[in-house]
Amino acid sequence: MIGGGVQEIPAVVKLKEFGYRVIVVDRNKSAPAFEFADVKVNFDGKDIAGIVSWILAFREKYNISGIFTLTSLAPTVSIVANATDLPTLPVHVVMECDNKLLMKRRFVEFSLPTAKYYEVSTPEEAISIVNKNQDKLYCLKVADGFGGKGIKFIKNVVDIPEAFSLMQEFTSFPILLLEEVLEGDFIDVQGVFYNDKFYAAGSADSYFSNEITEFSDFNPVEIFNVSPSQQSKEVLADAYSLLEKASRKMGMNWGPVNADFILTKEGLEIIEIGPRLHGPNGTLRMFPASTGIESLEFMAQCVCDDEINERLLIPKFNKVALCYVFISSKEQIDNVGFIIEPSKLPGLFAWNIYHGSETSISRSNVTLSGLASVFVEGDSYEEALHNLEEVKNNFYIN
Numbered sequence: 152m153i154g155g156g157v158q159e160i161p162a163v164v165k166l167k168e169f170g171y172r173v174i175v176v177d178r179n180k181s182a183p184a185f186e187f188a189d190v191k192v193n194f195d196g197k198d199i200a201g202i203v204s205w206i207l208a209f210r211e212k213y214n215i216s217g218i219f220t221l222t223s224l225a226p227t228v229s230i231v232a233n234a235t236d237l238p239t240l241p242v243h244v245v246m247e248c249d250n251k252l253l254m255k256r257r258f259v260e261f262s263l264p265t266a267k268y269y270e271v272s273t274p275e276e277a278i279s280i281v282n283k284n285q286d287k288l289y290c291l292k293v294a295d296g297f298g299g300k301g302i303k304f305i306k307n308v309v310d311i312p313e314a315f316s317l318m319q320e321f322t323s324f325p326i327l328l329l330e331e332v333l334e335g336d337f338i339d340v341q342g343v344f345y346n347d348k349f350y351a352a353g354s355a356d357s358y359f360s361n362e363i364t365e366f367s368d369f370n371p372v373e374i375f376n377v378s379p380s381q382q383s384k385e386v387l388a389d390a391y392s393l394l395e396k397a398s399r400k401m402g403m404n405w406g407p408v409n410a411d412f413i414l415t416k417e418g419l420e421i422i423e424i425g426p427r428l429h430g431p432n433g434t435l436r437m438f439p440a441s442t443g444i445e446s447l448e449f450m451a452q453c454v455c456d457d458e459i460n461e462r463l464l465i466p467k468f469n470k471v472a473l474c475y476v477f478i479s480s481k482e483q484i485d486n487v488g489f490i491i492e493p494s495k496l497p498g499l500f501a502w503n504i505y506h507g508s509e510t511s512i513s514r515s516n517v518t519l520s521g522l523a524s525v526f527v528e529g530d531s532y533e534e535a536l537h538n539l540e541e542v543k544n545n546f547y548i549n
Contacts, residue, residue, distance in 0.1 A: 155184030158431035217455035293322035352446035353438035378437035443467030498538030
């Protein structure tokens, strides 16, 4: 597994419960997931040569049969797997989904529904486009950003020069994307391809920090998720269908896939698509808690070329799981935590504290601080929300 942060700990624990031995790769010598791994490998996730050499040296000893990530390091997985003859997708397919510019070009080529965009290299180009379309709202994106980093909403044409300057904090890629901002509901879905068959593997609704006035000037951070998605069965069926169609068009017909959609008045539009499962919050926490599906184990069976168990993706029950991320724009935060013993809070089944750890998100003039995340469940959406309010009322930020 590439990436061994605190959020990846449940992946290691679960995979070991499923009978796998887990090797964790992380640049941090004290990576939280190392404590639970069978083997810990101290390489940067982007150190392709180092990881490839290590696998070639120890493949027989550890019977290495698959590689995956729950982070934004899908290119590492593909390049390393191709170099070591492990199951994977072609490198160019993964890169065309990892780089937003390449991805958008493919969306247009295949007539897949997505927001209109322009490729811009100078502030002047962006200003000209915005001046010609003053009835539209735009955002400026770097091509190689992730996790909400490298995105700036353009509220006024005079903001563009500063926005270009800010983007240089996140990229050296010469082309930026000026993209129309769509209005609608955000939906995340994921699936797995095995033997050219598509399997649905979880859904969620997503909400972002820029919808809150206090945080509207910062990069958008995903702060609230609901699983399963509360959209209608028809919308979810369309979402999974579009995920399968778009994945096949992009050349992803093997292994895990995910997509971020927005449901507009005209229908579903693709924001992003990628060759991995959604992050740890959904895959490891919310999806199993809300429906009982085990998409991680199913994915592991696929990437290790083992015999699959389709029952792993059949819902066992119908609850609602929520993830809420505590964020702050404060310059100085001393401590965060629970006012009472967390086990006494109704519906709270997991949490992560980021503040003060090496996995914390440092604040800048465009990036918010992610302080902690909590996971709450209920038998209904209303009950889950009620439980979440209890948790929020018993959490402090000093």
